[in-house]
Amino acid sequence: MAILEIKNVSKFFGGLAANSNVSFSVEEGTIMGLIGPNGAGKTTLFNCITGYYPPSKGEVVFDGRRMNGLDPDKVCMLGMVRTWQKVRPLAKLSVVDNVMVGALARTSSLKVARELAMEQIKVVRMEHRADFIAGGLPIGERKKLEVARALATQPKLLLLDEVMGGLNPAESEEIIQLILDIKQRGLTQMVIEHDMKAIMRISDRIVVLTSGEKLTEGSPQEVVSNPEVISAYLGEAHA
Amino acid sequence: MDKTILKAIAILAVLGGLLAIPRFVDSPYALHMMILLFMSVMMGQSWNILGGYAGQHSVGHAAYFGVGAYTTMMLMHTKQIAPWIGVWAGIALVVVVALIIGSICFRLRGPYFVLASIAVAEILRLSAINLTTLTNGAEGILATELPPFKVGGAIITDFATKVPFYYIGLFLVVLTVGVTYLVQHSKLGYFFQAIREDQDAAHSLGISISLYKNIALVLSAVLTSLAGSFYGIYVGFVDPPTVLGLDVSVQIMLICIIGGMGTLWGPVLGSLVLVPLSEALRSNMITEALVKIGLVSPESKIGIFLKENLSHAHVLLYGILVVVVILFMPDGLMGFIKKLAKRRKQEAV
Numbered sequence: 001m002a003i004l005e006i007k008n009v010s011k012f013f014g015g016l017a018a019n020s021n022v023s024f025s026v027e028e029g030t031i032m033g034l035i036g037p038n039g040a041g042k043t044t045l046f047n048c049i050t051g052y053y054p055p056s057k058g059e060v061v062f063d064g065r066r067m068n069g070l071d072p073d074k075v076c077m078l079g080m081v082r083t084w085q086k087v088r089p090l091a092k093l094s095v096v097d098n099v100m101v102g103a104l105a106r107t108s109s110l111k112v113a114r115e116l117a118m119e120q121i122k123v124v125r126m127e128h129r130a131d132f133i134a135g136g137l138p139i140g141e142r143k144k145l146e147v148a149r150a151l152a153t154q155p156k157l158l159l160l161d162e163v164m165g166g167l168n169p170a171e172s173e174e175i176i177q178l179i180l181d182i183k184q185r186g187l188t189q190m191v192i193e194h195d196m197k198a199i200m201r202i203s204d205r206i207v208v209l210t211s212g213e214k215l216t217e218g219s220p221q222e223v224v225s226n227p228e229v230i231s232a233y234l235g236e237a238h239a
Numbered sequence: 240m241d242k243t244i245l246k247a248i249a250i251l252a253v254l255g256g257l258l259a260i261p262r263f264v265d266s267p268y269a270l271h272m273m274i275l276l277f278m279s280v281m282m283g284q285s286w287n288i289l290g291g292y293a294g295q296h297s298v299g300h301a302a303y304f305g306v307g308a309y310t311t312m313m314l315m316h317t318k319q320i321a322p323w324i325g326v327w328a329g330i331a332l333v334v335v336v337a338l339i340i341g342s343i344c345f346r347l348r349g350p351y352f353v354l355a356s357i358a359v360a361e362i363l364r365l366s367a368i369n370l371t372t373l374t375n376g377a378e379g380i381l382a383t384e385l386p387p388f389k390v391g392g393a394i395i396t397d398f399a400t401k402v403p404f405y406y407i408g409l410f411l412v413v414l415t416v417g418v419t420y421l422v423q424h425s426k427l428g429y430f431f432q433a434i435r436e437d438q439d440a441a442h443s444l445g446i447s448i449s450l451y452k453n454i455a456l457v458l459s460a461v462l463t464s465l466a467g468s469f470y471g472i473y474v475g476f477v478d479p480p481t482v483l484g485l486d487v488s489v490q491i492m493l494i495c496i497i498g499g500m501g502t503l504w505g506p507v508l509g510s511l512v513l514v515p516l517s518e519a520l521r522s523n524m525i526t527e528a529l530v531k532i533g534l535v536s537p538e539s540k541i542g543i544f545l546k547e548n549l550s551h552a553h554v555l556l557y558g559i560l561v562v563v564v565i566l567f568m569p570d571g572l573m574g575f576i577k578k579l580a581k582r583r584k585q586e587a588v
């Protein structure tokens with residue numbers, strides 16, 4: 001069953017079509033990869049799905065419910081949460097307080113929230129950092145904090161925007177394992193990634209965006225052997 | 240011993256001391272200074288909830304202070320309604336004003352919010368000047384005759400001395416600090432700080448930005464209006480510049496900037512610095528002290544200059560103080576003390 005359906009979504013910024021007529025759906029329990037060169041409109045699509053921008057045209061249906069016009073907080077409460085490509089730690093708060101803010105979406109008790117937060121901090125293996133001030137974390141751990149905080153809101157669908165961006169190979173590998181762990185727990189994910197190799201390993205299906213339009217969609221094998229993808233995406237990456 | 244228990248004991252000891260002061264001190268001047276200190280803590284702490292925790296730097300808190308003060312005073316003056324009843328009308332009105340201001344100003348972020356908050360307070364100040372039938376305009380309202388406070392027919396106090404005001408002030412301080420403590424240790428405090436640190440991130444984590452900003456504003460406004468009502472009945476006089484002026488808003492904010500925004504004890508520290516300082520400036524104490532220790536002779540040109548000008552220079556000195564604090568203690572005195580404590584701990588290890 002499709003947990004998320006994106007139907008003919010367009011987003012215009014003045015004359016620029018950051019997304020135009022994009023349609024696809026995400027099956028429950030799977031990982032959907034979203035790739036495309038810089039400026040292809042991937043982050044904009046996340047913004048349209050999660051209520052930061054209303055789509056100029058088209059419809060977003062999550063869990064059988066039309067999402068257009070809902071604010072980001074409502075979207076989160078309905079079970080869809082995103083992380084940020086440009087990380088947004090609550091800089092003056094500790095790691096555990098950051099994750100507690102996420103957990104407080106589902107409980108009003110600080111005690112319960114702290115327990116839920118510690119669980120998610122364990123998932124991303126940052127127990128030793130729990131009391132560290134988030135603003136002082138290195139980039140690799142900031143990315144993991146984004147994931148833990150999002151998980152703490154207990155989503156049905158997790159949207160990850162370039163969580164491996166700017167990480168070294170060892171850190172990226174750790175994130176890949178983390179994403180596969182999360183899938184094991186039955187959570188649906190949509191993952192934006194620039195690194196083709198990583199996205200091939202984790203995705204069940206992949207959508208390719210270029211200049212705001214959906215170029216193609218398919219299994220990782222289908223996508224990687226599509227000559228259009230190779231010229232549009234890999235061509236740029238290897239240029 | 241447990242650190243929180245030690246803290247609780249320290250707080251109770253200070254509170255006990257404060258409760259006992261009027262028994263041992265009968266100088267009206269000393270009590271007056273304590274009352275000013277209480278008023279300052281209240282004002283700073285009320286602003287702190289919105290500005291310090293939720294990060295919405297209102298420079299228009301005179302609006303709530305003034306509406307509280309005016310409502311209580313007008314009801315007492317024209318309708319002979321006792322201030323402890325009038326204060327509730329002030330609170331109700333302030334809630335309405337706050338929600339109107341919130342619906343306008345919270346559409347804006349950062350410097351635009353600051354400008355809008357100033358503008359709204361200025362509109363209220365100008366209204367108070369011009370709505371003469373209601374507010375008596377620029378002349379202000381003089382109402383010094385407080386009815387005696389009775390409980391079940393027995394007169395508790397007739398407000399003949401400063402002592403009842405001292406206890407009311409102390410009670411209001413405990414109330415505002417208590418409310419702030421509860422906010423800090425609840426979901427509200429977490430959500431306020433999340434909005435302060437990163438509004439978009441907070442939004443994506445399920446926090447309704449407009450709802451929680453408005454909750455912070457209403458809490459902050461209600462406590463500020465209480466401080467305003469207390470000011471009104473204590474001084475017995477309100478007029479537009481003293482309760483609705485821009486410098487009231489700035490003064491409220493300074494208490495937090497100097498003490499430390501978004502901390503429970505910051506406004507207390509800020510008040511402990513600002514209240515004595517402004518009193519020393521007002522009463523020319525600094526010049527007298529310089530003369531006493533022989534640094535300046537009272538007949539010299541410098542002595543005469545200081546005597547004539549220092550008491551008018553408080554705005555300048557405040558400005559210098561703020562610049563020093565922002566440059567050297569960006570998190571206020573509270574942040575500075577925490578940093579020192581941390582350093583000492585690290586050196587000890």
Ligand SMILES: Nc1ncnc2c1ncn2[C@@H]1O[C@H](COP(=O)(O)OP(=O)(O)O)[C@@H](O)[C@H]1O
Binds near residue numbers: 039041043044
């Ligand atoms: N708020 C905005 N206003 C104007 N243009 C925008 C805005 N957000 C994104 N864009 C433009 O939309 C295009 C797609 O951007 P984005 O979605 O960030 O791409 P990607 O995430 O795929 O790298 C870019 O050309 C970008 O400059």
Ligand SMILES: [Mg+2]
Binds near residue numbers: 043044
């Ligand atoms: Mg992007």
